[in-house]
Amino acid sequence: MIKKLTLLTLILVVALLSMTACARNIVQLENLGLVFGTGLDKVEGDNEIHLTAQVIEMPEENKNMEKKSGQSSCITIQSKGETIFEAIRNATDKCFRPLYFSHSKLILFNSELAKEGIQDYLDMFFRNTQPRPNTWIVICEGEARTILDEIPGLFIDNLIKTKKERATISVQNMHDFMTRLVSKTTAPITGMIRLKEEGERIDLEFMGTAVFEEDKLIGMLDEKETRGLLWVLGEIESNTVVVDSADQTGKIGVEILKSNSKIKPEMKNGEFSIKIDVTTSGRVVELIGREDITDVKIFKALEERMADTIKEEILLSIKKSKALRADTFGFGDEINKIYHKEFEKIEGAWQEIFPKTEIDVEVEAKILGIGTILKTFE
Amino acid sequence: MEKKINNLSSLELYTTILIYMMVALVYGTFPQMTGGSDSWIITIVTICIGFVYVFLYLTLTSNFPNKTIFEINILVYGKYLGKMISILYLFVFLSLCFDTLLWFSYYVEGAVLPDSPRLLIIVLISLLSFYTIKGGIISLCRYSVILAFFTFLELIAISILLFEDYDFSNLLPIATNTPLKDIINTAILYSDYSYGETLHIFFMFFPMISNISDIAYKKKKNIYKILILGGIFMLIVSIINTAVIGNLSFMIRRPTLYAISLTNIRTQFSMEVIFIIQFIAIEFFIITAIYNSIIRMTSQLLNIKNYRLSIVPIGIIILSVYYFVFQENISEVVYDDYYNSYWYIYFNVPIKLGLPFLTLMVIKMKKILRTEKER
Numbered sequence: 001m002i003k004k005l006t007l008l009t010l011i012l013v014v015a016l017l018s019m020t021a022c023a024r025n026i027v028q029l030e031n032l033g034l035v036f037g038t039g040l041d042k043v044e045g046d047n048e049i050h051l052t053a054q055v056i057e058m059p060e061e062n063k064n065m066e067k068k069s070g071q072s073s074c075i076t077i078q079s080k081g082e083t084i085f086e087a088i089r090n091a092t093d094k095c096f097r098p099l100y101f102s103h104s105k106l107i108l109f110n111s112e113l114a115k116e117g118i119q120d121y122l123d124m125f126f127r128n129t130q131p132r133p134n135t136w137i138v139i140c141e142g143e144a145r146t147i148l149d150e151i152p153g154l155f156i157d158n159l160i161k162t163k164k165e166r167a168t169i170s171v172q173n174m175h176d177f178m179t180r181l182v183s184k185t186t187a188p189i190t191g192m193i194r195l196k197e198e199g200e201r202i203d204l205e206f207m208g209t210a211v212f213e214e215d216k217l218i219g220m221l222d223e224k225e226t227r228g229l230l231w232v233l234g235e236i237e238s239n240t241v242v243v244d245s246a247d248q249t250g251k252i253g254v255e256i257l258k259s260n261s262k263i264k265p266e267m268k269n270g271e272f273s274i275k276i277d278v279t280t281s282g283r284v285v286e287l288i289g290r291e292d293i294t295d296v297k298i299f300k301a302l303e304e305r306m307a308d309t310i311k312e313e314i315l316l317s318i319k320k321s322k323a324l325r326a327d328t329f330g331f332g333d334e335i336n337k338i339y340h341k342e343f344e345k346i347e348g349a350w351q352e353i354f355p356k357t358e359i360d361v362e363v364e365a366k367i368l369g370i371g372t373i374l375k376t377f378e
Numbered sequence: 379m380e381k382k383i384n385n386l387s388s389l390e391l392y393t394t395i396l397i398y399m400m401v402a403l404v405y406g407t408f409p410q411m412t413g414g415s416d417s418w419i420i421t422i423v424t425i426c427i428g429f430v431y432v433f434l435y436l437t438l439t440s441n442f443p444n445k446t447i448f449e450i451n452i453l454v455y456g457k458y459l460g461k462m463i464s465i466l467y468l469f470v471f472l473s474l475c476f477d478t479l480l481w482f483s484y485y486v487e488g489a490v491l492p493d494s495p496r497l498l499i500i501v502l503i504s505l506l507s508f509y510t511i512k513g514g515i516i517s518l519c520r521y522s523v524i525l526a527f528f529t530f531l532e533l534i535a536i537s538i539l540l541f542e543d544y545d546f547s548n549l550l551p552i553a554t555n556t557p558l559k560d561i562i563n564t565a566i567l568y569s570d571y572s573y574g575e576t577l578h579i580f581f582m583f584f585p586m587i588s589n590i591s592d593i594a595y596k597k598k599k600n601i602y603k604i605l606i607l608g609g610i611f612m613l614i615v616s617i618i619n620t621a622v623i624g625n626l627s628f629m630i631r632r633p634t635l636y637a638i639s640l641t642n643i644r645t646q647f648s649m650e651v652i653f654i655i656q657f658i659a660i661e662f663f664i665i666t667a668i669y670n671s672i673i674r675m676t677s678q679l680l681n682i683k684n685y686r687l688s689i690v691p692i693g694i695i696i697l698s699v700y701y702f703v704f705q706e707n708i709s710e711v712v713y714d715d716y717y718n719s720y721w722y723i724y725f726n727v728p729i730k731l732g733l734p735f736l737t738l739m740v741i742k743m744k745k746i747l748r749t750e751k752e753r
Contacts, residue, residue: 007509011502011505011506014502015502126629129488129489132639133636133639133640134639134640179625182625182626182628182629183625336551337550337551338550338551340554341554
């Protein structure tokens with residue numbers, strides 16, 4: 001019994017001393033450089049990667065060392081290196097704390113760098129265990145460094161989450177972006193931001209959706225086109241559609257309660273076509289004007305106008321994607337899933353075929369409720 | 379001679395076998411990396427091949443209840459040839475041992491303990507395994523019941539937490555991405571890691587159980603039912619991983635862990651840590667079963683009556699070889715390539731599948747000859 005207890009105690013002592021890694025390398029929370037945002041920039045005439053890490057500030061931090069990020073408790077550290085990992089090591093020397101990426105909320109890529117391709121820079125974030133696959137990837141106009149100097153990463157993360165719930169942006173996380181990048185036909189997309197200065201006030205503005213050809217930034221979808229894209233991708237859960245009244249003098253706000261989308265590839269005489277079916281339901285939340293929406297005929301017409309408004313957004317999005325020759329909707333992958341053998345033959349030429357592909361859009365909109373009052377006040 | 383385990387319950391035996399299929403939760407890399415959207419097809423082929431493994435092991439051992447594979451070899455092939463064949467089995471046990479230890483150390487180091495010395499992790503789990511073997515392997519059976527229950531619970535938890543991330547269209551197109559040859563090769567490899575490793579249970583563990591005939595050989599149907607249950611478990615893991623990871627399956631080394639890291643509750647409650655604890659618990663079971671086979675086989679080969687005496691020397695030899703030959707000298711990529719492309723296909727699988735089949739043939743022929751002589 002004593003022997004067993006001795007052995008057990010010995011194992012426990014060895015485990016306690018070593019498994020926490022304290023024996024070799026003491027890592028306390030305050031000694032870690034918790035990164036909330038990472039920025040990558042390209043500087044003309046310099047082949048090295050310029051990294052900006054937004055790190056949580058510790059009370060004893062030397063405040064003169066680096067610039068403070070906005071009014072937050074974060075500081076930004078700049079460094080450069082031939083690889084991202086080298087740049088991180090160099091940043092650690094400046095910060096006196098090892099950078100820790102498990103809580104990093106986003107990776108910001110400067111648009112100039114994104115135009116040259118970002119795949120090589122993503123490898124480090126996927127290969128190592130600290131960065132998480134649900135870290136946002138965002139493209140920025142202007143220097144990523146400037147944005148992280150002004151806006152805290154946590155704020156951008158919260159803003160992205162709120163805007164995604166309202167379906168006004170299409171920011172992708174590392175996993176989703178990489179899934180598109182690995183696809184042979186689907187174009188990667190993600191959100192694009194910039195700083196907006198109004199007098200002394202500095203705001204963050206979401207410009208729309210950055211569209212890539214392979215890993216190179218080639219263009220952008222504006223807010224309406226982004227919404228069109230999100231309707232097709234079935235990513236609209238909560239949003240408001242503003243519909244003109246029948247006489248064009250008023251506006252009716254419809255809150256989307258539910259939406260669904262189906263992409264149906266079809267093949268006729270060796271040519272592919274796409275049918276998009278979007279079904280959505282909502283309720284009237286606002287009425288500006290004197291329209292009597294309790295009248296069944298007017299009510300039905302309102303549903304039709306709502307469907308037309310959504311269809312218009314989708315068509316705008318398709319038009320822009322075709323102009324960019326970028327299959328942002330993933331039609332190629334959908335065709336591949338059903339007509340694999342036939343699609344395999346044209347997969348390589350999909351970029352040329354996609355702009356010529358016939359796309360039919362059907363939208364069915366239903367209004368389920370009109371709120372707590374019948375007619376508007378007169 | 380060592381003490382036998384009395385009255386092992388059916389549940390304890392079944393969960394002991396089931397654990398080997400539940401390992402799919404961590405070993406699910408093979409079908410994902412080769413098959414992508416077709417990984418579920420590879421898993422189904424794996425289950426079919428797995429049945430061949432278990433059929434061979436069950437049929438062979440049911441002819442000689444309460445005899446280890448060493449004793450069966452002596453009886454069937456004679457003293458010298460029997461010992462030679464047993465040495466081949468010992469090599470398979472050793473190769474499995476080093477492979478499991480390496481895989482375990484890479485996984486733990488990569489996922490949770492990057493700064494802890496790998497050797498120390500291995501030494502600690504080995505000490506625990508040796509202690510379990512010394513105390514009597516029955517504790518492993520009792521442990522398997524709890525382990526199987528929690529592994530099953532974990533699968534349910536993962537399935538629910540990943541609900542929002544499922545995209546079942548990732549399973550399409552069906553049977554187009556992977557050539558048939560690759561499907562079969564991967565299925566052989568995968569079945570060897572799951573069903574093939576049950577040889578530790580059938581060959582070195584069953585003989586220790588005194589009521590084995592009542593709970594296993596007379597109820598063979600139940601064993602096959604357990605295999606089907608394990609197969610369903612493997613299939614669910616494969617489908618979940620494909621539905622969540624999609625076309626990135628080909629790139630990800632630890633698919634289930636990666637899928638878990640996508641769950642939305644990550645910030646509040648780190649599911650990965652729970653998964654790693656479960657992983658260590660399963661690996662402890664597997665490593666202990668392998669050590670048990672090596673220690674018992676070596677003791678019988680060297681005619682050591684009390685197997686407990688050989689635990690410490692064999693343990694030291696295994697850990698020394700692991701450290702000096704494998705951990706310090708062979709890189710992960712080279713090892714994986716060599717082991718999975720050559721060693722497994724040309725050594726492990728032929729011995730694990732071929733030798734039991736050959737032994738069964740010899741037994742059959744001997745029986746026929748004996749019957750003819752009697753006539």
